[in-house]
Amino acid sequence: MITLITYQTGFGESSFSPFCVKAMWLLKAAGVPWEREDSNDPRKFPKAKLPAIRTEGQIIGDSHNIQAYLERGGADFWGPVAARDRAAGHALIRMAEEHMYFHVVLDRWGNDDFWPLIREAYFAAIPALLRKPITGRIRKNLLQGLSAQGLGRFTTEERMARLEPDLAAIAAFLDGRDYLLGDVPTLPDYSVAAMLSAGLAAPIQTPLRRRLQSDPALTSYVKRIRDRMDGA
Ligand SMILES: N[C@@H](CCC(=O)N[C@@H](CS)C(=O)NCC(=O)O)C(=O)O
Structure with a gap:
């Protein structure tokens, strides 16, 4: 199970942070099981920013690294696009x-x-x-x-x-x-x-x-x- 560390829900968005929303959409598009863990303190995460994921004993920060991790597991975010x-x-x-x-x-x-x-x-x-x-x-x-x-x-x-x-x-x-x-x-x-x-x-x-x-x-x-x- 992948845990997404994200800023909380707010202003009608699933997170105050558009990068955390993006990460949720990547996880959903990848079709992998995941859960969210809300945090309002990014300091202990890579680059002191969120989103990050916790998976297989490691913390991966940055939506692009999350994307790359999901792609290594087989996710395809492009389909047949040339x-x-x-x-x-x-x-x-x-x-x-x-x-x-x-x-x-x-x-x-x-x-x-x-x-x-x-x-x-x-x-x-x-x-x-x-x-x-x-x-x-x-x-x-x-x-x-x-x-x-x-x-x-x-x-x-x-x-x-x-x-x-x-x-x-x-x-x-x-x-x-x-x-x-x-x-x-x-x-x-x-x-x-x-x-x-x-x-x-x-x-x-x-x-x-x-x-x-x-x-x-x-x-x-x-x-x-x-x-x-x-x-x-
Ligand atoms: N390049 C990062 C950007 C993430 C980002 O900028 N996160 C902001 C919230 S939207 C953050 O955590 N800022 C905390 C800070 O700068 O102290 C990604 O793609 O995940």
Whole structure:
């Protein structure tokens, strides 16, 4: 049995973290038995991040390493997709995980109206008296990281404009198809839809959520993959 160590369920998502949602979808697509173990402390896991899996006496961190582990066991996340489409799918994964992800994080952590919801939802385990000072430092560090990454230096309008070509690329791939590369989900769907789903899951109206909600092709895509992958 594989144990997925994941951040908790929240904002209507099976995890606050889109990477943990992606890992759940990979496990489900692989058809292997697994169980979840919730954690809100990534420090003891590889790279101090989640998701991770515990299996056969080892801990494997990072959704890509989890993917590789499942593939070594026989999982096929691509099916008959041709090499050129796989290459495009790989680029979509990088777009989702190395660019769209930071939009989701800034939409949540960089928004003063959203921040109290994060503080209380993610960090409920920290005693109430300590919660504000401890999480204030965590937020500051995270926003400094996003400033170093670059997107954190953009205004909201600039940031949203920067996202548009990503959304257009997704819409172009979805044109006439249920999933990015065909009629069944393949590897890039698990990254791209997880990021879109996280953006839509905001419990308050945010620039990212408003933009995604206004797009029927994107919202129906997210619903389609969630209906398929989040069910029993
Ligand atoms: N490349 C990693 C990214 C995982 C990741 O960024 N996880 C975030 C949550 S969405 C995390 O654990 N962050 C904790 C931290 O940075 O302190 C993967 O694909 O699994």
